[in-house]
Amino acid sequence: MTQMKAPFQDYFRTLIGEKDAEQFFSSIEKKVMGPRSIRVNTLKITKKALTKWFKSQGYEVADSPYSSDGIELTGAGVEWALKMPYHAGFTYPQDAASMFAVEVLDPQPGEFVLDLTAAPGGKTTHMAQRMNNTGVLVANDMDTHRLKALRSNLSRLGIVNAYVSRMSASKMADIYPETFDRILLDPSCSGEGLFVTNEGQPNYWNKKGLKHFSGLQFGLLRSAFRMLKPGGRLLYSTCALNAVENDGVVEDFLAKTPEAAVDANAMKELKKKKIKVPVQLAGLQGIRFWPHKTKTKGFFCIAITKTAAQPSERHEERNSLRVLKKDERKIYDVFLKDHFGITVKDCEWVPFEHHLFLVGKDLLRLPPPMGFSLALPALKTYENEEMKPSHEGSVFFTSMATKNVIELTKEQMEKAMKHEPLELKGVKEGMYFSKYLDFPIGLLKVGSQRTELLVPKMA
Numbered sequence: 001m002t003q004m005k006a007p008f009q010d011y012f013r014t015l016i017g018e019k020d021a022e023q024f025f026s027s028i029e030k031k032v033m034g035p036r037s038i039r040v041n042t043l044k045i046t047k048k049a050l051t052k053w054f055k056s057q058g059y060e061v062a063d064s065p066y067s068s069d070g071i072e073l074t075g076a077g078v079e080w081a082l083k084m085p086y087h088a089g090f091t092y093p094q095d096a097a098s099m100f101a102v103e104v105l106d107p108q109p110g111e112f113v114l115d116l117t118a119a120p121g122g123k124t125t126h127m128a129q130r131m132n133n134t135g136v137l138v139a140n141d142m143d144t145h146r147l148k149a150l151r152s153n154l155s156r157l158g159i160v161n162a163y164v165s166r167m168s169a170s171k172m173a174d175i176y177p178e179t180f181d182r183i184l185l186d187p188s189c190s191g192e193g194l195f196v197t198n199e200g201q202p203n204y205w206n207k208k209g210l211k212h213f214s215g216l217q218f219g220l221l222r223s224a225f226r227m228l229k230p231g232g233r234l235l236y237s238t239c240a241l242n243a244v245e246n247d248g249v250v251e252d253f254l255a256k257t258p259e260a261a262v263d264a265n266a267m268k269e270l271k272k273k274k275i276k277v278p279v280q281l282a283g284l285q286g287i288r289f290w291p292h293k294t295k296t297k298g299f300f301c302i303a304i305t306k307t308a309a310q311p312s313e314r315h316e317e318r319n320s321l322r323v324l325k326k327d328e329r330k331i332y333d334v335f336l337k338d339h340f341g342i343t344v345k346d347c348e349w350v351p352f353e354h355h356l357f358l359v360g361k362d363l364l365r366l367p368p369p370m371g372f373s374l375a376l377p378a379l380k381t382y383e384n385e386e387m388k389p390s391h392e393g394s395v396f397f398t399s400m401a402t403k404n405v406i407e408l409t410k411e412q413m414e415k416a417m418k419h420e421p422l423e424l425k426g427v428k429e430g431m432y433f434s435k436y437l438d439f440p441i442g443l444l445k446v447g448s449q450r451t452e453l454l455v456p457k458m459a
């Protein structure tokens with residue numbers, strides 16, 4: 001049974017009243033969550049096509065009420081049917097409340113967007129799809145381990161419009177003053193919203209934690225806001241439900257920042273888009289998802305805008321991203337064209353550590369953050385001008401390829417995924433993209449002795 005200490009219970013009883021507090025505690029105790037929630041990566045597949053797939057595999061599918069990119073699965077479908085689209089980068093398992101954040105922030109194609117505390121990238125990848133992989137998305141986080149997960153999610157979902165960085169927020173604000181149209185700040189918090197899942201730890205909750213997190217959040221909010229263009233939108237969100245971190249931080253910030261105001265347009269836009277907004281309790285500020293009401297994780301968010309420019313010092317000039325010149329990239333473009341029939345459009349190549357990263361042209365519009373990395377290592381390069389697509393590149397390019405794509409049977413795909421050798425009759429030695437139905441699987445190396453899939457083991 002979940003332990004909830006008396007100070008935790010007292011705090012929430014006072015905040016939202018006895019009746020709702022009891023229901024909230026009960027949802028924590030029983031771990032009550034709604035159906036399995038998945039976000040569709042619309043850069044790779046439509047919601048309609050993916051819905052059809054899940055239905056064909058025995059699931060019942062409903063639209064998420066909180067985001068137009070979300071679906072909810074119920075029923076006794078096969079587990080395997082979930083893994084295929086995940087592996088192909090068609091899906092991101094994500095709670096409906098988290099998807100709601102990007103509905104409110106509403107990033108647009110071509111914009112400059114910052115995710116200051118981005119890892120593991122649920123909301124970053126959602127933003128990239130809303131931007132249609134154009135514009136510039138800076139995905140920053142301080143945690144090296146979590147940055148790895150962020151990069152892996154970005155490449156799995158085929159994101160080419162992102163810089164990944166590990167910079168302190170204040171340093172970043174020095175190099176990017178009033179630069180971004182939209183900013184997400186989703187920092188670490190006391191996480192009461194996660195107490196309905198096994199991730200949450202209600203027995204560690206204490207009031208000192210709220211003070212500690214609210215101090216960190218205030219500092220991050222101040223830096224994030226410095227980077228917002230006048231008229232831009234900043235979404236401050238947490239998976240905390242208390243009012244010291246959420247309302248407390250925002251109220252203090254608004255009081256000390258004359259250029260900041262709550263962005264009233266955000267709510268109007270949600271109404272227009274017919275996105276459901278959860279009912280609020282006890283007149284608290286911002287939008288809260290209470291698990292006992294929404295059957296999601298708990299979540300808080302509020303949109304803030306900049307009503308006037310802030311005084312800022314001139315920042316140092318920085319160089320833009322160095323990409324391969326026309327004559328330097330020719331061998332790679334010719335390789336992809338000759339071998340797979342692919343013409344790479346609207347993208348540039350950036351060489352780094354024996355890989356060529358594929359990036360959208362828009363990335364040249366913003367000088368990169370310090371010590372940055374990129375999301376999609378599409379080609380592996382060797383000395384002697386040898387090259388081959390990486391796993392990430394193979395999954396990314398398969399739908400564009402017009403030749404050397406092998407369609408596997410279900411038995412072959414299952415064998416390949418377990419790294420067992422395959423027998424493919426009448427196929428010449430060489431490199432092939434492989435797919436099963438419409439799901440890209442990875443790079444298949446057909447040799448004289450052995451044919452195998454060069455792919456990381458399936459999750």
Ligand SMILES: C[S@@+](CC[C@H](N)C(=O)[O-])C[C@H]1O[C@@H](n2cnc3c(N)ncnc32)[C@H](O)[C@@H]1O
Pocket residue numbers: 098116117118119120121122123124140141142143146167168169186187188189220
């Ligand atoms: C709630 S998680 C972000 C989840 C992410 N938005 C998503 O949807 O996948 C908070 C993140 O903030 C990062 N973080 C905490 N303090 C930070 C700081 N000072 N600067 C940058 N990132 C920070 C943590 O490493 C963590 O990855």
